[in-house]
Amino acid sequence: MHYLDHAATSPLRPAARAAWLEAADAVGNPSSLHGDGRRRRAIVEEARERIAAALGADPAEVILLSGGTEADNLGVKGLWWGRGGGRIVTTAVEHHAVLDPARWLAQTADATVHESPVSPNGSVDVDAFRTALPGAALASAMWVNNEVGAIQPIAELAAAAKEAGVPMHCDAVQAVGHLEVDFHESGLTTMAVSAHKLGGPVGVGALIARRDAPLSPLLHGGGQERKVRSGTVDAAGAAAFASALEEAVRTRQGEAARIAALAARLADGIRAAIPDAVVRGARDGYAPHIVHAVVPGASSEAMLMLMDASGVAVSSGSACTAGVVERSHVLQAMGHSAEESRSAVRFSLGWSSTDADVDAALAALPDAVSRARAAGQ
Template identity: 40%
Template structure:
């Protein structure tokens, strides 16, 4: 059985060129980058070369880029670092109802410490209204955090406009770009971004390596205290092989991003159109146009998403029912709930996320296999039979 991987929003397969870069580094550049001897200097050279390469990819300066252990760590550092640094200047943060848990959970923790948080509402497509942000910012607001592209429904937010509002009001603006980094263009200058989080494993790089862009002049308190690595912002010996792999993944993205975005968008739209036509009572979730090139999120009435996922897995097709970080939870997706979806329909959602290796033949196979699975599950559903009787 040929297996089909359509869960690239959860993680991507490391590219062969990335694996080679990592292995070479493990073999040849194993010194501690903080050491003063030649082995350490070689490792430091690899890290600084990667820093310049990745910074240039988003139009940042190399001294504005800091390596972390994950996108979650980057998000936590951005939020808590600003809060701790500006504790005496304000106690209010603005975010959205559909952020990843790596944003919501640090904020929930800080709320127990007295921080005030405003959660902007979004429309049914998952977009926030810039006018709502203008109304939400107060004299006590110290940070606004809005994700670039939603990890579940793929909707893209008007980051440039939101950042401009924050810049005008003198409030720091952070974006979680973990789903978009390496997939669509990002220019931190043009988009008015003060802080940005990204993760290597979402763009065919290694797991366990992230980055945080911090615009020059932004005040920040570190989370980790110890050595002086990363300009004392992130104490810990850097993962030199992982950073080398991250840099190689960015090089590949820079050369393939535009072509791949177009190719995946075409396959995405083909899959959406075919499923909407073949499966009655199916719904596309997220913005129909302003969405990630690889994201398909659909709900099927009177079907349990987990059952559909397991049936697809038996056919060799890997998909998700929502965010990989919450896939073991029985709670409905907070993103779909925030978009006005009922709990019942939310439980019938599937996310299919394409990647570089996704072929048209694989999409055709999904179109062939998924509608009969939905029909089979509905035939066993008392709720669907009840609705049919009505």
């Protein structure tokens, strides 16, 4: 199988697997005071320090939790409740882990939500974002869009939020490992990170939160993780997360160039094979690991199944519910029609990607598109 779906989840790195196995052999609850508990706590705190160092943060700013979705929910709901409610400023192309909590607060509480528009390339309208900030409870924008790979001007957006006195959250799940991410330099208040997007295990991640971030907890219980994320901390998961993150950051420069070269070859090959496809990625303004194509007349679901039957794993990038690909809100916000928003395929690369993966994708795509178009007639 040729795996080109790293943006959904990346294969576990050997270093992360080894770290998990070693830490999993330890016994004890990290909150316990006996020797076993203290040794388990030492694993957690060492991992926290390593994660902080890799992300340009202080260890006290690393809140360990279950992954990107929980981190986004804590960043949005936690800041909103901590600020006493009000307006939420975000973008129309955010991950559902940001948009859905914001819209839920609008439906169930007294929140109002401003979703700033984006350009046809997926870049947020900075002026519209800035204009909506005064008096807002919080702002949120993702660093790299998970569907099309558009890179947002996070430093500029965070500076505007700071000037307006508004705390800002960022979903950095797709950025870490491919772009330089420095929490302190970014000017953000909170930032979501997930281990399994960079070769760590599923079920662990972090919210990086400034010490003065006005967070209200989603979970109540033992008061772990600065009293904003109760629950026994996954020591083995934290150790594996730290190992995957360190390796991703240490090799990022060389890997970004390698992956970008693969992505450029893939994008050029798609354009040559499917001339009417709208292909994004592999150039300035987009992350190096995502190539996205809108293919008129071919349903996402059909293309994905046909590619899979040819031994190539890809995605539409948009949400799937019970195995059915939903219409992409990102593509609609970028100006695509409802039909086009159901006709996309996302190729995403990572640490294990090879030339053979690109070759297999380019070999399988033309027939998959032809058959998907024929099935839709």
